[in-house]
Amino acid sequence: MAIPPYKAPSRYAYDIVIVGGAVIGSSTAYWLSQALGSGASILVVERDSSYEFSSTALSTSAIRQQYSNPINVKISQFGIEIIRGFQERMAPFYTNEPAPDLGFKEHGYLYCCSPEGVEAAKERVELQRSLGAHTVFLEPGPLKERFPWLNVDDLGGGSWGAREEGWFDSMGMLNGFRRAARASGVEYIDNAVT
Template sequence: MPFQSPQHKTYDVIIVGGAIMGASAAWFLSGDPDFDGRILVVERDPTYSACSTMHTNSCMRQQFSTTLNIQISQFAAAFVQNLADHIGDIPSVPQLRVHNFGYMYLANTESFAETLRANHKVQQAAGAATQLMTRDQISTAYPFYQLDDIILGSINLVDEGYWDATAVFDCLRRSGRARGVEYLHNEVVAMTKSADRARVESVTLASGDVIGCASLLNASGPRADRTARMAGISLPVEPRKRYSWVFSAAQPLDRDLPLTIDPSGVHVRENGGGTYQAGAHTAIDPAVDYDDFTMDQAFWQDHVWPILATRIPQFEAIKVTAEWAGHYAYNTFDQNAVVGAHSEVTNFYFLNGFSGHGLQQAPAMGRGAAELLVHGQYRTLDMTPFDYSRLESGKAVIEGAII
């Protein structure tokens, strides 16, 4: 598919990356009554076949250890389940819901059990419906688990589970285009800064086009550092490989399977129709090439399947029907989002580093980025704790519930 050329020579906002994070920011920006500028979204792969958006569990949770992350997911749940109320300017907006099978965290050590208890207090204070469960309570509610090593569990059955992220992504793009957002199949390959090095004045595209911008938003997922380096900025975000498998069970479970996070790190969830989706990463978890999506067949056979069959004995007889590798945009600093403007290149904005929970955070993060670009400050959720400046000061915001 050949690259396209932009319709204009300059734009008020150029968004690098058109997956769900860039699409969300563009949609909120185009809907702000105080903004009437031009928005260009540059996406290198308009099929989105390799982007993180298309490689996820498509689930949301409120079981985080920080109040802000909980609030971000709470907004996502409200946004998704009231999508037609938010996006009313395009036809065929679906009525969506969250399939509330919940996330089940299983603790097999007292230290992890104490972490779940501490997280539970934060979650309840933020209005989440998280419940702690003893081993006997888990066994009664979900008798298919083998729980000999388990001390405590944590689950939330309200606004926590599967949602149709592809439908939301499609609506954000369609509505954005209807509002005048320009989506361009091309790739940003260079940036030119002002003489004082304080602003990005233009970007060069792979097609050779050079376009000016008032502001630039980096929403390029696992390629975030590559994009930042074009402006002379270093960003601690790298692609980390995550494996997924969909399988059918010879003896399907008799009730919904929560997205179960085994103490080993392997996770598995309900997929519907007697099928399930599992995910994991290798113990050695290096950064990988941006285009490396090769599978590790031995990892499933020697590690993941045995763990699944031990935790859920009915999964001893299963058949893999699909498998893929995707990338986390992994923030090596503290596994939390990086947002806001750069301290020196003042019109370069970040929407990066979500470390595996970006899909569910896209509605709130897109809204926050738009607020910052238009108004110079957050007007709803205050995302300041995630500002780029914390990387410079060394003040990490630790999220203790990363999967």
């Protein structure tokens, strides 16, 4: 990856500088721009605007509610809300073309566990369900019925989330957030922070 030649930002100083403009940097820039309006100047510095080697581009982009920490479950529930409403949220920033549809595929998420892991897996399912997730624990028999191609011989079972879990287009999300941030006054420059 060639580092681009130095290009000075338009201001001498900014209220907020974000290093890295992939999905997290651009999401942060978007949310800050919406919260602060013209009250704060924001700069995003991105060393490779092709995003070729970014995790965002390499990601499988799966989303699940299956976590053992309640905060992560809540964050993921917020994520689903954002993914589902993304096109509508982005529409004001796409006046000449359709806003990106993240193509969310709600095809579920399965975590297999060994016989030793069953108790802990069931506890996680209970926790997730208490927070509103739709996860269920499947014993090996029902697991085989649901996934006939799966060898369940050495499995204790699996936790299965059929709703609000699946995968989506992470580059569409990055492009949407980036465009919306720029349209809201955030400046992006191609450069590496050292």
